Every structure is written in structure tokens, then in C-alpha cells.
Amino acid sequence: MASVTISGLKKKFGNQEVLRGVDISVADGEFVALVGPSGCGKSTLLRIIAGLEEGTNGEIKIDGKSVNGLVPKQRDVAMVFQNYALYPHMNVKKNMSFSLRIRRLPEDEIGGRVTTAGSSLGLDELMHRYPRELSGGQRQRVAMGRAIVRAPRLFLFDEPLSNLDARLRIEMRAELKALHNRLKTTSIYVTHDQVEAMTMADRIVLMRDGKIEQIGKPIELYDDPKNTFVATFMGSPGMILVDGIVKHGRKDEISVKISDDVTLQLPSHLRPKDGQRVKYGIRPEHIEIGDESSKSFVGKVDLVEPTGAETFIYTALAGQKICARSNKRVKLVVGDTAKFTLNLDKVLIFDSSSGERIQ
Amino acid sequence: MSEISGLKKTNQVGNRAIDVARLNRLLAKGMLYFVAVGSVVILLSPIVWMLSTAIKTPSDVFAYPPMLIPEKPTFDNLAAQFSNGKVLRFMFNSAWVGVLTAIVSCGSAAGVAYALSRYKLIANQYILLFFMSAMAFPLPMMMISMYSIFVDLSLLNTYWSLVLGHTIVTMPVAVWILKNFFDQIPIEIEEAAFVDGASRFQIFIHVVLPMTRPGLAASAIYVFITSWNEMLFGLTFISDSEMRPLPSGISAMFLSDFQGDWQNLMAMATVVSIPVMLIFFLFQKSFLKGVTAGALKG
Numbered sequence: 019m020a021s022v023t024i025s026g027l028k029k030k031f032g033n034q035e036v037l038r039g040v041d042i043s044v045a046d047g048e049f050v051a052l053v054g055p056s057g058c059g060k061s062t063l064l065r066i067i068a069g070l071e072e073g074t075n076g077e078i079k080i081d082g083k084s085v086n087g088l089v090p091k092q093r094d095v096a097m098v099f100q101n102y103a104l105y106p107h108m109n110v111k112k113n114m115s116f117s118l119r120i121r122r123l124p125e126d127e128i129g130g131r132v133t134t135a136g137s138s139l140g141l142d143e144l145m146h147r148y149p150r151e152l153s154g155g156q157r158q159r160v161a162m163g164r165a166i167v168r169a170p171r172l173f174l175f176d177e178p179l180s181n182l183d184a185r186l187r188i189e190m191r192a193e194l195k196a197l198h199n200r201l202k203t204t205s206i207y208v209t210h211d212q213v214e215a216m217t218m219a220d221r222i223v224l225m226r227d228g229k230i231e232q233i234g235k236p237i238e239l240y241d242d243p244k245n246t247f248v249a250t251f252m253g254s255p256g257m258i259l260v261d262g263i264v265k266h267g268r269k270d271e272i273s274v275k276i277s278d279d280v281t282l283q284l285p286s287h288l289r290p291k292d293g294q295r296v297k298y299g300i301r302p303e304h305i306e307i308g309d310e311s312s313k314s315f316v317g318k319v320d321l322v323e324p325t326g327a328e329t330f331i332y333t334a335l336a337g338q339k340i341c342a343r344s345n346k347r348v349k350l351v352v353g354d355t356a357k358f359t360l361n362l363d364k365v366l367i368f369d370s371s372s373g374e375r376i377q
Numbered sequence: 378m379s380e381i382s383g384l385k386k387t388n389q390v391g392n393r394a395i396d397v398a399r400l401n402r403l404l405a406k407g408m409l410y411f412v413a414v415g416s417v418v419i420l421l422s423p424i425v426w427m428l429s430t431a432i433k434t435p436s437d438v439f440a441y442p443p444m445l446i447p448e449k450p451t452f453d454n455l456a457a458q459f460s461n462g463k464v465l466r467f468m469f470n471s472a473w474v475g476v477l478t479a480i481v482s483c484g485s486a487a488g489v490a491y492a493l494s495r496y497k498l499i500a501n502q503y504i505l506l507f508f509m510s511a512m513a514f515p516l517p518m519m520m521i522s523m524y525s526i527f528v529d530l531s532l533l534n535t536y537w538s539l540v541l542g543h544t545i546v547t548m549p550v551a552v553w554i555l556k557n558f559f560d561q562i563p564i565e566i567e568e569a570a571f572v573d574g575a576s577r578f579q580i581f582i583h584v585v586l587p588m589t590r591p592g593l594a595a596s597a598i599y600v601f602i603t604s605w606n607e608m609l610f611g612l613t614f615i616s617d618s619e620m621r622p623l624p625s626g627i628s629a630m631f632l633s634d635f636q637g638d639w640q641n642l643m644a645m646a647t648v649v650s651i652p653v654m655l656i657f658f659l660f661q662k663s664f665l666k667g668v669t670a671g672a673l674k675g
Contacts (some may be wrong), residue, residue, distance in 0.1 A: 070568050091574040103569035116583070117573035164573070247638040 020081040020171035020204050021046045022067065027076030029062055029228075031134040036062050037073070047202045049195075051219035053212055055251070059228040060208045061176055067206060068091050068174050080171060096165035097174040099180060101270065102157045104164075105148040110136070111145040114163045135166040138197075139340035155186045162197070173198075173205040191217060212252050216240070224248055246373040249299055249366065255330070258305070260338045261295040261370065266292040274298045276368070277336035280315065285362045288376065295370035304361040307331060307350070314359040319350050333358060424650075430643035431455060438639050454644035463634070464645055467626035468621060471605050472534055472652070474622055478543040478604040479597040485544065486551035487589075491581060493552070494559035495567075505556070508549040519545065520613055527614060538614035539622065543604040551596035556590030559585065598660050602653050623649045640671060 022044040029037040036059045044050045052060040065071040066077055069090035078085050085093050094116075104113050111132055118128045136142055139159045149157055158178060178194075185302045195218050199206055215222050215237040224231045224239060224247075225238060232244045243249035243257070250256035251267055262274035262282065274286045274296060282298055290296055317333030317340070329348045332341050333356070341357055350356055367376045425445070430438060432450040458464050489508070493501050524533075526562055532538045562585060569585060570580045586593065604622075611625025627645060 068572055090572040091576075095572065097569070097572045099569060101563065101565055103563070103565040105566060105570070105584055105588075107590075116570070116575075119576045120579060120583075164569075168573070287476065333429050 022172065022204065022206070023079040024063075024067070025077050025079075025084075026051050027066065028074045029066060029071065030074045031234055036228050037066075040076070040225075040228075040230055041222055042230070044204060044206060047204055049198050049205045049207065049218060050051070051207045051209060051215035051222045052225060053209055053215040053222055054225035054231075054252070056210060058225040060210075060225050063225075064097075064174050064176055064206060064208045067172075068095055068097050068109050068170040081372045093172075094168075094170050095167050095172040095174055097176065098158075098161045098165050098178045100177040102161040103150070104157060104160055106149050109146050109148050110141060110152070110160050110163075113149070113160055117164070119170050122154070131167045131169075132163075135163045138166070139163050139193075139201075141352075154182050155190065156185070158182060158190060162194070166197075167199070170203070173203050175205065175207040175209075177209055178207075180209070180211070182267055184205055187214075205261035215255060216252070224251060242367070244375055245367045246299070249368070249375075253301060255302060255341050257299045257301050257366070257367065258340050259299050260335060260340070262296060262298050264294045264296055274321065276338070280336040282360065283362060284367065285365055288365070288367055290363045290367060290376045294376075296375075296376065297368040297370055299361075299366040299368060300364060302330065302341045303345075304364040305340065306359045306361065307342055307348065307356055308359075309331065316355055316359045317358050319352055319354045319356055322350055322352060324347065324348070331356070427643045427650075428648050430639055431641050431647040432644075435640060447472075454640045455647060457641065458645045458648040461645070463618075463626065463630065464648065467621060467623045468649065468652075470536070470620060470626070471622040471624075471649075474539045474543065475601040475604040477536065477540045477611070478547065479600045481540055482544040482547045482551050482600045483555075483593055483596050486548050487555055487586065488622050489586060490552045490555035494556050495564075505552070508552050511545070516546070516609055520609065524613065529557040533614055534616050534620060536620070539604075539607075539610050542610040542614060543600070543607055546607070547603050549612050554596045554599070555589065555592050558589040562588055594660055598656055599674055601656065605653055 022089055024040055024042045027037055027040040028035065034268070040059075040063060042050070043370050052063060062071060066073045069085070069088060069092075073086070076110075080093060080095075105116065108116065114132045114135060115128050118131060123131075125311055132145075133142075137143060139162060141156070141159055141163055144152065144156060144160075149160070152160065158181075161178065168354065175194075179190050182190060191214060198218075207215070209216065219236060221233060222236050222239050223233050232239055232248045234242070239248055240252045243252065246259055247258075250259065260274075260276055260282070262276045264284075265273050265275050265281065267273060270286075272286075272289060273281045274284060275281045276298070284290075286299075311330040315335060317335060319331055320339075321330075321332040323332075328343055328345045330341055330343055331348060331350060332339065335358075340358070368374060369376055429445050429447070431454055432452060433444075433447045433454075434449060434451055437444060437447040437449070450536045454669065493505060498504075520542075523538075527533050527541075528539045532541070546602065566588075567580050567584060571577075572585045575583065606624060607622075608624035608628060612628070614620050618626070621629065627642075627649065630645075632640060
């Protein structure tokens, strides 16, 4: 187990700057997810930590010691790749024991470690099979087994579940989390799937264009996003953002004018400047259907998406798309009109030009 | 009525167009078969004649009209070759030189091809072009410089002169075959081994080479067959008749021992062709896989 400190890390490929000064501290035993859209630099960051790439500037420390310039072997990290990267000419046992043989460990120790790791991952029956004879999930287990047998200081996962089907991904997600709880090895996990990050990580690092947008516990990023990018990236669907202008009324009332006909109230603790262009943000689960109050508006249902446990209802507010999430059975159909009520306590507002949160 | 006749006319024109297209297709197919069968006949006829003569008695060799299948076929000529000390010695020389050349040529080609495949240098394409252009030089021209080098290294009249000579000739093709194979190995597999703690050399030996077995087999077969068939180096670099490989040994015997003894000469030619044919038929699949690797890469 080890702590990881990344400071001022930059990476350039030719003229293209892929990482623009990244600072992260990962505590001993922590499970941190690096999340972000494709091309945000998360995989490059992981590869630099692994020693497969060199950073252009900055420093990486593992357990307080700089690992800049060290090859992967000297860093004592294990990595699970997106496409598993199993050795096709070796059976499961040999795949798992390869790193131990390279280190010339005694045969009985190699056998013991492979058997233990194999049993914990349910691979006992598959030890003599070749990768081509395994299913996607089994290959993923072997890739994890190959990392576990080494008992490294740090686990690095590069989108390890993205090649699995939805059901298997959920199963493996739980297994990986259980594995981490058992081994307590520091883990850095790259994914573009925010649900995966939310469910597995102790902390999430959300990246965009080579920079960190926000670091925090999953629920912090969800409830307390620093800007519109974080607000819309976290959650599925993400936060609804509606453009408007702040209006200060009489009696200290502040509202956001969406159009000539529609004005949305703001909670009393939010006090943006009069006339400021803002984005009015609310999550779909904070828009209720059917309740009638002063905070509600009437909308025509454009789309209904039942998923079983919940239903998404899409409507438009002054021409801007809105989605409500209901965990009750909804009998609405496309074309119906319904009352949508906003939970004002959960409303957030962001500056329109910078995208930063106004508090 | 006029509409109907117009329709008929259009149909007739349409049918004629279909007939012409069908005729063109048939002609193209016919030409293809003609060229294919013609090539096979031209290529096979010397081999068939060699096999036919090898099982003839001396009187049948010059019989008129010539016979493809002799009236009384004999296998004595073929059997005699296996007790001919000189032939067996030549065979051993060829096999030994072929195996050594396959190891040296494929071993060095694997290193070069791996470097060309994995280290993305601007000079890569020039290096590959340089290797390929070596094939364009006429063999006798290269032999002059090789001869003077082997004299300096005291390698003349040793197996190593043949091994090195054949390596120079075969390496460009072996590099090309193997580079195609290395290009197809996903880089992540090597990176996984790198993270697993393997050095570049360990990755090459334990991961890359085992994954390119078909490529290695294809290039080894190519090198072995080229070495087995090569005659000029054997005549030029080897002066001791005991050391000569098959083609140069046979050509020397053709002028001395086998003067006019066609049935025995052909029997010997048959015997020496067997190993090459056997190798090719046994490893045909991996050979074809090797030389066509990368051809369909998207």
C-alpha cells in the first residue's frame, strides 16, 4: 500500500498539451476514480503514474519518494488494461505467474500466490485455459488476478469494465469494490462512466481538457458542483440548466427570468446581482410531477422514458428542454399537459459566461 | 400495339446487353483458366519429366517416341542415391548450412524487424527501403565484395561463408515478413509485460517471439529453402568437394560422375527435391499465413 502525490504534472505530445498542471493527492488505501470525457487526459495521467509515459513537467511521488524517470518495474505498480492485454500464448496460470517468474520467486511461492488469487476470483477451474477460450468476464478476472498476485503498492485500472456488457459490468463493479475492501491496496481507476466512479470510488477526480475540474467525494461532486461542467457530467441525465437573467423584485425577492412569460424563483440564500446572466440548475429528481403550487409550471409532455424503477418525463420550459425523474408510476403519454414543481432548496445557479457556481 | 412492340424492342436490347456481359464474363474466366493451367503445365513439366526419367531404365531414357510413364518402371535409380556417399554428404552439408542460416538469418531479422516495428523513427522507412534494395543487387556483384571480406576473415571454404552469404540474401525478406507480424501485436500486451516487471529483452523473448511463431516459421522455411537451392555461393566460396552443398555438388557431379547417366542424375535430383517439397507441404499453411500477414490489416 502506498500514498501517491502528483504535483504540477504537465504532458505535451508535440504541440498538443494533454495535461496542463495536475495536482492530486491519493491517501494510502484510498480508491480514487479519474473521470472525464474522452480525450481529457485521464488515461495519459494513469500511464504516467505507471511509468509507461514520462511527464513533460511536474513530479509524481509514491510513498513520498519521487518516481520520475523510474521504469514500471521499479515503481511496483500493477495495471489492468481496458482490453485486458493478456498474453495469448500463455494459459491462465502462466498469465498470472509471469510477473513472479520474471522476479525469479521460488516455485512454491509462485504456486501459492497464483492459487490464492485464482480462488479469490473464481478462476480455479480455468487455470489451464488460454485467453481465447475465456469469456469477456473471465478474461477480466484473469487480468485482475495477474495484478493481484504481485501484491503491488498501487493498483491502476484503465477503464477495465468498458468492454463488458451492462449486466456483467455491474457484477464486476461490485466484485472490484469488494476486492478493494479486502485488500485495501491504493487504487487509481480511470473511467468515462460517472456511475462507475460514483459507485466505486472514495473520491472522484473529474477532468476536462487536461485539467482537474473538481476533486471530492462522489456525493460532493453530485450535490455541490463547482461549475456547469461538473453539474452536467455527474448524473444521468445530468443537471438541467436553463438560461435566464436575474431580477431583483420588491420585498427582497430574487428570481430568474427565463422568458417574457416564465420567471423562476430562487431560494433566499442565493443572491446573484440584478441583471446577471445565469444558468438555473436543477436535477431531474428535484422536479416533481403533479403537485400544484406557486412554484409549479405547466408543460406539454414531449417524451416519456419508463425504465421500470423510475420514469423520465421530458418537457420544454420557454423553449428549453427539461427532464423530470419520477420514481412513482406515471400514466402520462406524449402530448399530455402536466404540472412540474421545482424543489427550490435544491436549485443551483451558475454564471452564464464563466460557468462557475454562484453561491 | 406500338407500345407493346416498343417494349419488345427495349427487351431485345436489354437481353443483348445481358448476353454481351455474360460472354465477357465467360471470356475472362476462360482466359484466367487458360493462363492458370498453362502456367501450371510450364512449371510442372520439368518436374514431371524429372520424376519420369528417374524411374526409367537406360534404354527407356532415349526411347522413341518418348514415354512419360515407362513400360517397366524401376526404383533402383532412386534407391541407389541413398547409398551414394557423395549425395548423402552434400545433403548433410545443405541441411546443416540451411539450419544454421535459418537460425542466424531469422534471429537477426527478428531483432531488426522488432526495432523497425516498435521504435518509430523517421529513418525507419529508409532503413526498410535499404533492406529491400539489397534484394535488387545482382548476386554475382555482391559475391565479389563478400569474397574479399571472407578472404580477410579466413572464412573461405567453411560452412560460415555459406551461412553468412545466404543470410545476406535472405534477411531482407525475413525482416519484411516478421515486421508485418510484429506490427500486428497490440502494444498493450507489451506494456502489460513492462508493468509486470519485464525488461525490453525479456518482453521480446517471452512475449513477442512466441506470439509470432507463424511468422518465424514462415521466414525460417523461406530461408531454409533459399539456402537449400542456392548454387553460386557453394561453387565460389567452397573449394573442398566434401564441403559443398547439394546444388553446387550436383552441378560438379553432372560434369564428372553423371556424364550421360540421365536416369541416375534425375533420380538424384528427385531425392534432393523431396526435403524441400516435404517442408513446403507440411508447413504450407503457416508459410502462407506468414507471407500474407498484414495484407488485410484495416
